[in-house]
Amino acid sequence: MVQLIDVFKAYENGTKALKGVNIKLEPGEFAFLVGPSGSGKSTIMKLITGEIAPTDGTVVVNGFNLVNIKMSKMPFLRRSLGVIFQDFRLIQKKTVYENVAFAMHAVGASPREIRKRVPYVLNLVGLDQKAKMRPFELSGGEQQRVAIARALVNNPSLIVADEPTGNLDPARSLEILMLLQKINELGTTVLVVTHEKALVDAFSQRVIAIDNGRIISDGMDGYYSYEE
Ligand code: ADP
Ligand code: ADP
Numbered sequence: 625m626v627q628l629i630d631v632f633k634a635y636e637n638g639t640k641a642l643k644g645v646n647i648k649l650e651p652g653e654f655a656f657l658v659g660p661s662g663s664g665k666s667t668i669m670k671l672i673t674g675e676i677a678p679t680d681g682t683v684v685v686n687g688f689n690l691v692n693i694k695m696s697k698m699p700f701l702r703r704s705l706g707v708i709f710q711d712f713r714l715i716q717k718k719t720v721y722e723n724v725a726f727a728m729h730a731v732g733a734s735p736r737e738i739r740k741r742v743p744y745v746l747n748l749v750g751l752d753q754k755a756k757m758r759p760f761e762l763s764g765g766e767q768q769r770v771a772i773a774r775a776l777v778n779n780p781s782l783i784v785a786d787e788p789t790g791n792l793d794p795a796r797s798l799e800i801l802m803l804l805q806k807i808n809e810l811g812t813t814v815l816v817v818t819h820e821k822a823l824v825d826a827f828s829q830r831v832i833a834i835d836n837g838r839i840i841s842d843g844m845d846g847y848y849s850y851e852e
Contacts (some may be wrong), residue, residue, distance in 0.1 A: 709787075
């Protein structure tokens with residue numbers, strides 16, 4: 625599903641962001657990726673989505689080896705992957721329904737498939753009553769649920785969320801993580817990046833901790849505490 629093997633990443637300016645990272649996420653797993661600011665979390669997310677390439681090592685996502693993936697295969701990787709961001713990234717001019725439908729349209733789904741699938745995912749995230757609203761009419765938590773519906777709509781096998789609760793209050797943050805946990809229980813592999821320890825502690829899930837470009841712990845029993 626996701627496998628990073630001895631991954632190193634140095635940016636153009638010489639910054640060594642990852643120094644030999646190994647992570648294996650099995651199909652159907654849920655994991656948090658935690659660590660202080662600058663530890664390498666976003667770098668790992670960008671490697672998984674294929675946005676950047678490693679300097680050394682192997683990255684395999686949903687059966688695609690991202691180190692030697694052909695450009696023609698990239699759309700298939702993208703389709704097998706749902707991505708959620710801190711700032712939602714919704715289209716403000718489109719309704720909730722259209723934001724989600726657009727993601728299906730973009731991969732060539734038929735109008736019939738779209739009409740069937742979009743109401744299902746909006747119901748799953750609890751937004752079926754808000755389908756005709758536009759993002760600016762919604763709360764932050766609701767906007768993030770639209771983004772989750774959009775990430776889910778093409779039925780990806782993996783969802784990666786980069787600080788999905790960074791713009792939300794604690795109660796809303798908890799709701800979003802419970803929703804991601806529910807989606808995981810329905811069969812999707814989920815990887816959530818966060819630096820909010822209190823939030824992670826509220827869930828009994830696998831926690832992969834990174835510091836200064838190295839994995840410092842990985843397991844079900846909480847994580848090494850660090851100073852921000
Ligand atoms: P995190 O997501 O945990 O905050 P990042 O993966 O963004 O960490 O960053 C890891 C390290 O790489 C930091 O030292 C950061 O300054 C550096 N870095 C991130 N992106 C770039 C870039 N495009 N160019 C140079 N250095 C970068
Ligand atoms: P088309 O029939 O043009 O292929 P759709 O049936 O997907 O497209 O949608 C047509 C319009 O109706 C869109 O603007 C969409 O916002 C709206 N719409 C369709 N279904 C719903 C729904 N369940 N809830 C809210 N709006 C919907």
